Amino acid sequence: MxxxxxxxxxxxxxxxxxxxxxxxxxxxxxxxxxxxxxxxxxxxxxxxxxxxxxxxxxxxxxxxxxxxxxxxxxxxxxxxxxxxxxxxxxxERIDMSLPGPWEARGAKHPLSQVTEEIVDIFTRLGFSTRSGPLIEKDYYNFEALNIPKDHPARDMQDTFYIDQEHVLRTQTSPIQIHSLEQEDLPLRVLGPGAVFRVDADVTHAPMFHQMEGMFVDEKVSLAELKGVLSYFNKEFFGSEVKTRFRPSFFPFTEPSAEVDCSCPECGGSGCRLCSFSGWIEVAGCGLVHPNVFLQAGIDANQWQGYAFGMGIERLAMVKYGINDIRLFVENDERFLEQFS
Amino acid sequence: MKVSFNWLNEYIDLSDYRGKIHSLASILTNAGLEVEEIEDQALLYDSIVVGSILEKKQHPDADRLTVCQVSVGEGVVQQIVCGAKNHKENDKVVVALPGSSLPNGLNIQNTTLRGVESSGMLCSEKELGLSEESSGIMILNEDAKVGEAFSSYQNLQDVFFELKVTPNRADCLSHVGLARELASLLGREMNLPKVNSGMWQAKLDASLEVENLDLCPRYACRTIHNVKVAPSPAWLKQRLEALGLNSINNVVDITNFVMLEYGQPLHAFDLAFLEQNKVRVATAKAGETFTSLDATEYKLDGSELMIYDGKKPVALAGVVGGLNSGVREETTDLFIECAYFVPQTVRKTARKFGIETDAAYRFSRGVDPANIQTVLDRTCALIAEYAHGEVSGDFVDIYPNPIQTANIPVKLDFVEQKLGYSIAADSWEKTLEALNCHWRKDGEQYIVKAPLYRHDISIKEDLVEEYARVRGYDDVPEHMPNARGAPKQQSDIFERARKVREHLSHDGLMEAMNYAFSSSTFERTFLGNKDALVAAGLEFSAEPVKIQNPLSEEYDIMRTSLVPGLYKNLLHNYRRGQSHGQIFEIGFCFQKQQNDYEQRQRLALISWGEKQNLWQSDKAPNVLKLKNKVERLLYYLGLRGFAWDTSKPAPDFLHSGQFAYLKLGEDYLGYIGSLHPRWSDKDKIRSSVALAEFSLDSFSRHKKTLDKVQPLNPFPAVERDLVFIVDQLLAAGDLQNYILDHFSKVKKIEVFDLYQGDNLEKGKKSLGFRMKIEDHTKTLSEKELTSLQEEIITGVQEKFGATLR
Structure with a gap:
């Protein structure tokens, strides 16, 4: 049972x-x-x-x-x-195509990015940044740089005047002089900053930015200057680029040179970016003129130096293919967000 | 400067470069004379030929057009529709064949005009770029050869270089000078024009006196009689016009020709207008007036170097001639001036009066004082030849203190050290010779003297450059430097900006960059009274720094605040459909201080609108969201213990109920707030705008590193909530601070609820606080917690008249 x-x-x-x-x-x-x-x-x-x-x-x-x-x-x-x-x-399946909660994307201004990149390259060579006044004494902007009053070199730069003695600096080179006056030698300084010229069109802005560099020691040569700027070009544009020096004139350097970089776009065969020349102008440079040392109270027989100056807008325009300089100050978000 | 290849070729044989113009251009560029543009006439007139009109008929369908059969050589006949009226059969004309393009950029193609086919175009002088105006098409001489290239017919087979001549190379501002430079670079001979002045017989009919030898070290002259002033011969006209000078008459054109040839400006006076047949070089009398060739009157202050006749001023020396003494059609007798004026004096006068002439340009860069007689004679010879004058056999040349270039001592090892490569003595010496420098050896040292036209070579460094330049900068090797001494500290201005930029761009803000100048009108209107901004810790001077020669009203002062610029950026973006955004700028603002100027680095931020969000509705006001960003930045920069002060008045452009000053210790560092509705109404911004501005200099002053780390409390913390009903106007922050300051066991307190609505008495709001309570000596008992809570409630009730909800 x-x-x-x-x-x-x-x-x-x-x-x-x-x-x-x-x-x-x-x-x-x-x-x-x-x-x-x-x-x-x-x-x-x-x-x-x-x-x-x-x-x-x-x-x-x-x-x-x-x-x-x-x-x-x-x-x-x-x-x-x-x-x-x-x-x-x-x-519990989630549509992974949906966005997360929205967060704004920020960006550094392209000119800041380029400035920082240049600073980083030269910092590796032991350079330190310096800053100087934008409203500069005529003396520092011109005379201390071997450009006396009534010198034709003053025509190279159309100047904004503030008063008899003050101008809006037309170049970052006065930063060199402040360092020479204030600091101990040897010296390796970089001066990034805004400069001003009476000029405005597609490729010229009344305010733009330069990067000044100066290296002072007991013995320096044009060959070392070329080495340093060639290193810069390779770091900034790519290891395949070549560097060319062309004679030029700046009152505060002797010898002076324009620095060209083989066109990073076409490799030197010629394209629109380099106006079919194969070369891009990137900087002006030279060995510090003895008069500049003299003015700053430095013995030109004991010390030598070289200096260079580059246009930051120009470098950014070449690097990012920007053809209107006014985009940099319009601050249009559609432009800026591309750099985030 | 524009340079003609054909003209250069007259002084140095460059015929082997005719087919390889670009390599000649790169020789110049690599020697520091940058060729900016090459204009090849043969290319400019490619496929433009001489034609002959075989037949001309009326267009069947258009009154104003004719249909022409045009022979263009080798038996080819083109049918061309033409709109001109001045042509007839058998005329020789200029034909632009299909596929050609005219100097004005017009491309010629086969086309049909009102039903009739047309293959090419008959051109006018204007279309060919040969004159400013033309009526009808260009009719050529009868003997023009049909089919010949127009460039060859018109002798337009030159190549022009646009040269960028740096200010130190005044010697290259002429064809002879440039030929001389090429002779140095290429190692070739020069072939200069020869003048036989020995046959000149006429009497010198003028006297000369130079008072200011310091400003005019050399002055030479001749007189020329019985000249016939007339239009210039075609070759002269063409040469000047091709280089951008207008043809005036044979005499003036010859002086200009010689200026382009030798770089030496000359002036021809009408002798009849020189009183007492006298020329005197002296500085002006203050208060005197002078009227230039173009009838402009200048008031002289006494510093100008002038040319006078027996009585009156007749020229601003080296700058411009006078209206009272220039060459005109009736002129028969000339006084030819050829002088060396000190560059600075010419430049100063030209700049003061804003006069730009080719003469002033060359004098202010420095002409060749050694060349005065050669150039004077060359000019006189050409005037004798082309204006039939009789040149004076005598001349005056006042040059009591000949100008010298320096003796430059230099050692070859100095040149080697500066360039960074070794140099053979032979190569060095040959280069000096190619540059026409005199040199001798003094032991190890070379004593070098540059020719007078190279007054830019004055120190040994100049010779270093010259050697490298002539040899080619490509020879300079690339070496890496040995840097001695430790790297120095970075600039705080650069570093702090970089840090702020780094953080804010990662926190979702975009960086803007505006001009450092601004509009005085807009700044005044926007910023209003600056007292509140000064109270908020920002520095302003009574007046902004004005620019003497601004580009426009829009940029007439140096900015005193970053906010107006960012507000304009907002409008730019908002009006282009960016309904929300947040941007910041780091930059200098300027102020006047007695006789000096100060710049202060500031940070400003602006945010507007709201992004629609899928996951949560974000009701936080923009100004509090921006405050959050600022606080995160302050923590990132190590600035702790800050507070927001609302007890002061609001700046004019901010909402009076939505703003605060940032305070650290006793210092004010800036402000934050919402845009005043007056501005959003005016500019039609339909969303809230928050903005803020701070002094980065003050940030640096307060920078703090982390204090020593606090030990961790081994006893657990407890959370307690309290909800109070308080006055509408009571700041939650004040209540929070009271609790934190008076009850040390409360470690953290935050607002978790805010309610203001109908259920509450009017003028009241409800605030909920969540407190984190802990004790470092023990675990708090429920009893202790309750009594602490009661003490807090009593305290808050007494202090703020709050009631517990």
């Missing part, structure tokens, strides 16, 4: 396990059949009605059934858990 019941329970409970659709369902099956008050446990209690000798045999069967159910349960449970987990993952 009890054996039959046991058989029935076995079938019923296994079917119920198989039919369970969730872990909670499955747990209910456990409670119903082999929980403390479950049907199998209740049947166990009826064992008392059995003849004594049959009891061990029956008890064994019941335990076997319990073990069987446990293992069926575990198996079912893990498969249900797996299903439930995958259902949960499916439910």
């Amino acid at each position: 009890l054996d039959d019941k046991l058989k029935e329970l076995e079938e019923a409970s296994l079917t119920a396990i198989a039919k369970a659709v969730s872990t909670s369902d499955l747990y209910q099956v456990k409670v119903e059949y082999w929980g403390k008050q479950g049907k199998v446990s209740l049947l166990m209690r009826e064992m008392g009605k059995m003849p004594k000798e049959e009891r061990p045999e029956f008890g064994k069967k019941v335990n076997q059934l319990k073990t069987k159910l446990e293992s069926a349960y575990t198996e079912k449970e893990s498969s249900l858990k797996a299903e439930e987990l995958s259902a949960k993952l499916e439910k």
Whole structure:
């Protein structure tokens, strides 16, 4: 009798396990059949009605059934858990094409980026940055740089005047003089900053930026200046570019040179960027004129130096293919955000 | 300066460069005479030929047009529709063939005009770039050869260089000078014009006196009689016009020709107008007036060097001639001046009066004092030849103190050291000779003397450059320097700007850069009264720094604040559809201080509009969002312990209820606020605008490194919330500070709720605070917490009249 019941329970409970659709369902099956008050446990209690000798045999069967159910349960449970987990993952799917919460993208101004890049290159050679007044004494902007009053070199730069003695500096070169007057030698300084000339069109702005550099030691040569600027060109434009010096004239250097870099766009074969010349003008430079040392109270027989000046707008225009200098001061976000 | 290849070729044989103009150009460029442009006439007139009109018929469909059959050589006949009226059959004309392009840029193609095919164009002088105006097409001489290139017919086979001559190379401002430079560079001989002055017989009919030999070290003259002033011969006209000078008459043109030839400006006076036939060189009398050739009157201050006749001023020396004594059609007798004026005096006078002449340009750069007689004689010879004059056999040449160039001592090893490569003595000496320098050896030393026309060579460094230049800068090797001494400190101005820029650009702001000059009108209107800005810790002088010669009204002062510029940037972007944005600028502002000027580095920020957000609706006011950015920056820069002060008046352009001054200790460092609605209304900005400006100099003054690290509290912290109902006008910050200052166990406090609405009594608001409470000696018991909380409530009630909600 009890054996039959046991058989029935076995079938019923296994079917119920198989039919369970969730872990909670499955747990209910456990409670119903082999929980403390479950049907199998209740049947166990009826064992008392059995003849004594049959009891061990029956008890064994019941335990076997319990073990069987446990293992069926575990198996079912893990498969249900797996299903439930995958259902949960499916439910938690996120459209990864959606944006995160919006954060503005910032950008450094391209002229700042180029300035910082140049500073970093020369800092590696031991140069340090310096700053100077934008409203400069005529003396520092011209006379100390070997450009006396009524010298034709003054025509090279159309000057904004503030009063008899002050101008808006037309070049960053006065920064050299301040360093020569104030600092100990040897000296390696860089002077980035704004300069002003009475001029305004597509390629000329009344205010633009230059980077001045000066290296002073007991003996320096044009060859070292060329080495330094060639290193700069390679770092800034790419290791394949070549450097060319052309004779030029600056009142505060002798000898003087214009520095060209082989066109980074076409490699020197000629293109629009380099006006089909194969070369890009990047800087003016030269060995410090003895009169400049003299004016600054430095013994030109003991000390020598070289200096260079480059146009930051020009370098940025070449590097980024910008053809209108006015874009730099319009501050249009559509322009600026391209540099973020 | 524009230079003619054909003309150069007369003084130095360059015929081998005719086919390779570009290599000649690069020789000049590499010698420091940069060729900026090359204009090849043969290319300019490519496919433009001489043609002959075989037949001319009326256009069937247009009254004003004719249809011509034009022979263009080798049996080819083109049908060309023409709109001119001055041509007839058998005329020789200029034909631009299809595929050619005219000097004015017009491209000629096969086309159909009112149904008639036309292959080419008959050209006018204007279209060929030969004259400013022309009526009808150009009709050539009958003997013109059909099919000949027009450039060859018209003798337009020259090449022109536009040269950038640096101020030190006055000697290259002429064809002879440039030929001489090429002779040095190429090692060639020169061939200069020869003058036989020995045959001149006429009497010198003038006297000369030079009072200011310091300003006019040399002055020479001849007189020429019975000249016939007339238009110049064609070759002379063409040569001057090709180089950009207008032809005036044979005499004036010859002086100009010689100026372009030798670089020496000359002046021809009409002798009849020189009173007492006398010329006197002297400085002006103060208060005197002088009227120039172009009838402009100048008032003289006494510093100008003048040319006088027996009574009156007749020229501003070296700058411009007088209206009273110039050569005119009726002139028969000339006084020819050839002089060396000191460059500075010419430059000063020309600049003072704003006169730009070719003469002043050359004199102020320095002409060759050694060449005066040669040039005078050359000019007289040409006038005798082309204006039939009789030149005086005598001349005057006042030159009592001949100008000398310096003896420059230099050692070859100095040149080698400066250039960084070794030099053979032979190469050095040959280079000096090529430059026409005299040299001798004195032991190890060379004593070098440059020719007078190279007055720019005066010290040994000049010789270093000359050697490298003539040999070619390509010979200079590239060496890396050995830097001695430790690198020095970086400029704080640069470094702090870089740090601020780095942080703000990472924090979502874009960097702007504006001109350092600004409009006085706009600044005044926008900034209003500056008292509040001064109270906020920014420096201003009573008056802004004015520019004497501004580009325009828009840029007439040096800016005193960065904010007006950023506001303009906002308008620029807003009007181009940027509904939101945040930008900053780091830059100098300027002020006047007695006789000097100061610049102060500032930082300004502006933000406007709101970005629609998918995930959360961002209700924070713009000004508080900007305040957040500023605070993050302050922490990044190590500036702690700052406070926002609202007790002072607002600047005029800010919303009087939405602004604060930034305060650190007792110092004010700047301000933040919302734009006054007056401005957003005026400029139709339909979203809120926040702006701020700070002094970076003050930031640096307060820079602090981190204090010693605080030990961590081993006892747990507890959070407690308190909600108070307070007066509408009470600043949450004041309440927070009160709690922090009076209850040391409260380590942090922040506002987590703000409510102002109908459920509250009028004039009240509800503020919820979340406090972090801890004790360094023990874990706080519930009882201790409750009693602390009660003390806080009582304190706040007493201090602020608040009630617990």
